[in-house]
Amino acid sequence: MQLNPLRHAERVTGRRQSALIDLWSTAGFAAAVSEVTGPHLYEYGELPVPVAITLYDVRRHVLIEDGKVRRDAPVSAGRFRIGQPGCSVVVDAVPEVRSGPLLILYLGDALLKEVAASRGCAAPVTLTHQAWDTEDPMLEAAAKRLVESCGDGGRPSRLLAEQFAYTLALHVSDRYATQRPTGPEQAPPLDDRVRARIAEFVGADPGAPLTLAAMAEVAGMSPSSFLRSFKQATGTTPHRFVVEQRVLAARRLLSTSDLPIVEIALSLGFSSQSHFGAAFRAVTGESPARYRRMQRGGR
Numbered sequence: 001m002q003l004n005p006l007r008h009a010e011r012v013t014g015r016r017q018s019a020l021i022d023l024w025s026t027a028g029f030a031a032a033v034s035e036v037t038g039p040h041l042y043e044y045g046e047l048p049v050p051v052a053i054t055l056y057d058v059r060r061h062v063l064i065e066d067g068k069v070r071r072d073a074p075v076s077a078g079r080f081r082i083g084q085p086g087c088s089v090v091v092d093a094v095p096e097v098r099s100g101p102l103l104i105l106y107l108g109d110a111l112l113k114e115v116a117a118s119r120g121c122a123a124p125v126t127l128t129h130q131a132w133d134t135e136d137p138m139l140e141a142a143a144k145r146l147v148e149s150c151g152d153g154g155r156p157s158r159l160l161a162e163q164f165a166y167t168l169a170l171h172v173s174d175r176y177a178t179q180r181p182t183g184p185e186q187a188p189p190l191d192d193r194v195r196a197r198i199a200e201f202v203g204a205d206p207g208a209p210l211t212l213a214a215m216a217e218v219a220g221m222s223p224s225s226f227l228r229s230f231k232q233a234t235g236t237t238p239h240r241f242v243v244e245q246r247v248l249a250a251r252r253l254l255s256t257s258d259l260p261i262v263e264i265a266l267s268l269g270f271s272s273q274s275h276f277g278a279a280f281r282a283v284t285g286e287s288p289a290r291y292r293r294m295q296r297g298g299r
Helices: 005-013 109-117 137-149 158-176 192-202 212-219 221-232 237-258 261-266 273-284 289-297
Strands: 031-037 040-047 049-056 058-065 070-075 080-084 090-095 102-107 130-134
Touching: 005 040, 005 237, 005 289, 049 137, 058 137, 058 273, 070 130, 070 289, 080 137, 080 212, 090 137, 102 137, 102 158, 109 158, 158 212, 158 221, 158 237, 158 289, 192 212, 192 221, 212 261, 221 237, 221 273, 237 261, 261 273, 261 289, 273 289
Parallel strands: none
Antiparallel strands: 031 102, 040 090, 049 080, 049 102, 058 070, 058 090, 080 130
């Protein structure tokens, strides 16, 4: 039976939840979070390689693989583990605090194969087994940002979700692969001509839903290769670039039209006026309303 990450997370945690990210059918990645409120027995069963991150302190953590106790010790908040396919895993956890989030990141073969292909390797990346309490500041920070950004019930845009998935997979494969691919990265540098095509593609309709896969196709690259090359060439991420292009379009509309700010926000692909305001301030240092007043001679 094909794995459904959301259903699996609900079975493991015993709690109904919605996926923070669900790209399983397209990119081979999903993320689910569960709020832990007391001792719990987690029966993971056999599954593809996942990364589980606890964002709360665990007083006692018993890890059982294939019926044998692999580890019996505390786990600090922010630490993680990577499990191996084919192992039957049970975790008995007693949290130190009243509650806290457990984030499960599912990395499927499709994602690990794509990342390997960007290095010229045909087989998917195979990750090393990491028992609980592995420290990785990048993973910890990424997990916290993802959980915090979804705290109000929101979800990342498709572009941001894809960027998170490939960034995570690239980091994990760089650091925890059993054998790092030896071939060169199959990611040519983004020359001015390719960058201009991407800018034209994004600027043609700044409010249209964009995906990392679509931007990568314009560049003639795979998503993971494009992500690396774009960051190296521009110093920013594809998602940040798209946000900046949308803010640029918003500045024109705020200066030349009387459209309500909420209409400008929604027409440019922002989920709400507050989301638009936060992005606008991050890029310009001003709120949309104040920017409009300043452009019209007010304060």
